[in-house]
Amino acid sequence: MRIRFWGTRGSIPTSMNADNLREKIGAAVKAVIEAGGDPDSAIDALPFNMRGTYGGESSCVQIETGGDEYVVCDMGSGARRLALHALGKHGPGAPQVYNIFQSHVHWDHIMGFPFFIPAFIPGNVIRIHGCHDVLEMAYRRQQDNPSFPVPFEFLGATIEFVKLEPEQTYEIAGMTVTPFRQLHAGDSYGYRFEKDGKVAVYSTDSEHKLEDQEETDYFLRYFRDADAVVFDTMYSLADATSLKEDWGHSSNMVAVELCQMAHVKTLCMFHHEPVYSDAQIDQVLSETRRFEEISRGDGAPLTVIASYDGLEIDL
Amino acid sequence: MKVTTATYGDAIVVRAEGRIDQSSAGDFQKELSGLVDAAIGTEKQIVVDLSKVDYISSVGLRALMVANKQAKPKGVTIRIASMQEVVKEVFTISHFDKVFPTFDEMPKALQAVSALAAAAYTDED
Numbered sequence: 001m002r003i004r005f006w007g008t009r010g011s012i013p014t015s016m017n018a019d020n021l022r023e024k025i026g027a028a029v030k031a032v033i034e035a036g037g038d039p040d041s042a043i044d045a046l047p048f049n050m051r052g053t054y055g056g057e058s059s060c061v062q063i064e065t066g067g068d069e070y071v072v073c074d075m076g077s078g079a080r081r082l083a084l085h086a087l088g089k090h091g092p093g094a095p096q097v098y099n100i101f102q103s104h105v106h107w108d109h110i111m112g113f114p115f116f117i118p119a120f121i122p123g124n125v126i127r128i129h130g131c132h133d134v135l136e137m138a139y140r141r142q143q144d145n146p147s148f149p150v151p152f153e154f155l156g157a158t159i160e161f162v163k164l165e166p167e168q169t170y171e172i173a174g175m176t177v178t179p180f181r182q183l184h185a186g187d188s189y190g191y192r193f194e195k196d197g198k199v200a201v202y203s204t205d206s207e208h209k210l211e212d213q214e215e216t217d218y219f220l221r222y223f224r225d226a227d228a229v230v231f232d233t234m235y236s237l238a239d240a241t242s243l244k245e246d247w248g249h250s251s252n253m254v255a256v257e258l259c260q261m262a263h264v265k266t267l268c269m270f271h272h273e274p275v276y277s278d279a280q281i282d283q284v285l286s287e288t289r290r291f292e293e294i295s296r297g298d299g300a301p302l303t304v305i306a307s308y309d310g311l312e313i314d315l
Numbered sequence: 316m317k318v319t320t321a322t323y324g325d326a327i328v329v330r331a332e333g334r335i336d337q338s339s340a341g342d343f344q345k346e347l348s349g350l351v352d353a354a355i356g357t358e359k360q361i362v363v364d365l366s367k368v369d370y371i372s373s374v375g376l377r378a379l380m381v382a383n384k385q386a387k388p389k390g391v392t393i394r395i396a397s398m399q400e401v402v403k404e405v406f407t408i409s410h411f412d413k414v415f416p417t418f419d420e421m422p423k424a425l426q427a428v429s430a431l432a433a434a435a436y437t438d439e440d
Contacts (some may be wrong), residue, residue, distance in 0.1 A: 139318035210337065210374050222367045237373055241380040253409055287408040294374065294401055 001198040001270070002064040003228060005311040006085075007057030007078020010234045010249065010271035011108050016058035020277065024050060048308075049278035055309025057081065058108040059271065061230055065195045069097040069173040073191065073202040073230075075128075078309060079112030082272060087117055095123030099173045102130035103204050104188035105138035113139060118182050126156035129164050129172070129190045131179050136161040164189075175214075180222045182206035183215075184248040191223045198315045201264075204271045206232055207246065208254045210229040216261070223262035227315040230307065231255045233269040233288070252288040256295060259302050266303040267292075268313070281306055316368075318346045324431035325358045328421070331418065335375030344378035346361040347393075351382050355389040360428045364421060366397035376409050392416070396424035 007013075012311040016024070028043070028050040035042040043051055060078030063071040072082065085175045090096060098118060102111055118124045128135060140152040141163075152159075164170060166181045166189060181187060190203035201223055210216050223229055234249040252269060259267045271290065272281055285306040294304050306315070316334040316339035327350055335343050347363075354361055363379070365371070366372035383393050395417045398406060406412045425432040 189345050209377065209378065211340075213337075236410035237376055237408075238380070240379050242384070242414065251409075253374070255407075257373055290404065291408045294370075294404060298329075 001193075001195055001200055001227070001315040003230065003313050004062040004064060004082075005060075005078075005268075005270075005307045005309060006062060006082040007060035007074075007076040007112070008054060008270055008272055008307045008311075009056050009057070009076075009274050010232070011060050012274050013058050013077040013108075013111075014274040016053065016056075016166060021241075022134050024278070025026075043224060047282055049282040054272060054281050054306065054309070056274070057309050058111065059103070059118045060112055061202060061270075063193050063202075064174055064201055069099055071099050071101070071173050071175065071185040071193070073114040074109040075100055075101055075111070075116060076109050077112045077115075080115040081309070082112075083115070083117040092117075092121055095121075095125070095278045097125045097173075098127070100126065101177070101191050102128060102132070102135060103182075103190065103202070104184060104186060105130075105132055105134060106186070106205070107142070108133055108257055109120055109205075110179070112140060114143055114150065114237060119155045119157045119159065122156040126157050126159045127162050127272070128159065129162040129177075130199060131164050131166050131181070132187065133163075135163070158191070175212060178222065180218070184206065190222060192226070199228075200315060201226045201229040203259040205234040205248055206250060207240070207248045208250045209260060210254060210257060213287070216248050216258070226262065226264045226265040228268055228313065229255075229262075229264045230268045230270045231259070232271040233284070234273050234282075235281075239295055252284055253291055254279070255303065256288060256292050256302065260292070260295060260299055263300065266305060266313070266315075269304065269306040272306070316343060318343060320346075320350065323425060323435035324429060324433075325360060326362050326425050326428040326432035326436075327354060327359050328362045328364055329368065329427075330364040334370045334372075334374040335368055335378070336370065336398065337374050340372070340374040340378045343375060344381055347382040348385060349387075351386045351391055352428075354386070354391045360391060360432075361386065361393045361396050362421070362424045362428065363393060364397055365395060365402055366371075366399065366421075368402055369399060371402055371405055371407070376405070376411055379411065379415070392428075394418060394424045394427060396421045
């Protein structure tokens with residue numbers, strides 16, 4: 001099983017501007033000059049925030065299982081690049097089946113669909129799975145006049161909306177998929193994907209407080225022993241408990257605690273705060289890894305990574 | 316976890332001991348909430364002494380934040396004193412160090428409350 005991250009930012013897509021890029025290049029050049037020696041090796045040795053970027057596309061994550069059908073969580077702006085990748089791989093003349101699993105229908109999680117080229121191509125089948133009654137309405141509405149010039153009815157692919165029930169298990173695209181209800185305004189749903197003994201959990205846009213043991217136990221059931229959990233770590237704990245309390249997102253510390261309790265192997269920090277620079281996300285990652293060490297106790301180490309647009313991890 | 320309190324002039328000092336985590340945060344929060352209630356409408360301020368706390372989890376920090384939300388609008392400041400290194404790190408990682416005034420030593424925290432509180436602490440200590 002492989003997870004490919006096409007969009008990892010929270011709430012709204014963002015990009016570097018010219019000043020941000022100049023600052024990044026300046027810091028990298030200085031560090032490479034100071035390091036001396038082979039420039040390529042010096043570049044490879046730079047921290048990620050200097051040699052790369054976390055990117056700015058909103059939520060879109062692909063789960064690859066080796067099967068023929070695509071499995072994708074959310075259609076944020078990252079879906080545009082996924083579309084280009086799929087078309088580059090298969091060409092427009094080879095119909096594909098795309099299974100979308102929708103966490104919820106807030107705009108940052110559906111905004112990529114009008115630019116998802118496979119939806120325009122007859123022969124493709126796109127099944128949009130979700131637990132919300134308003135799933136189809138939200139997808140259609142964002143393409144209605146005057147929001148977008150191409151109405152939903154114009155799309156050439158066969159598009160089906162599939163209502164799922166939380167806590168029920170389904171066999172889809174050769175995988176076992178279980179949606180579960182999360183803590184977000186208007187509800188959001190996480191998904192546990194299982195195949196061949198590997199488990200990936202997609203859990204974004206959920207505000208965990210860990211105050212209620214019964215509520216915590218509910219989530220532990222779906223996180224239990226996962227190889228990887230993609231988790232909303234948008235805020236610091238201070239923000240999540242004060243100014244941004246009840247905004248529907250979690251902190252890096254709560255992510256670590258939940259994953260430790262559930263014996264998860266890898267925590268993929270996700271839904272990054274759009275105001276954070278690459279350097280700030282690197283800093284949060286470093287602090288989260290330190291918190292994992294502090295809070296680990298006698299438990300097994302939890303690997304902590306920060307997802308970025310373009311990241312692929314094999315489970 | 317154990318919680319004791321003492322008053323030095325116009326400072327109420329809350330001394331916690333042990334781990335403030337899932338199993339103890341509820342009691343800690345109740346204790347703090349009662350002290351904040353007692354301080355409201357008086358000139359008293361609160362200092363939380365964490366010198367004997369070896370770990371605080373997110374739920375423990377949340378308890379502090381709940382107390383702060385109760386206290387701040389009513390003019391009561393909660394200060395944090397004498398954190399162990401690990402707890403200090405957790406404060407930094409959580410950004411709680413940006414919310415609460417923190418002090419390495421109790422006398423400095425009490426001095427920040429008032430000269431009266433600092434003097435009362437020195438006399439008794």
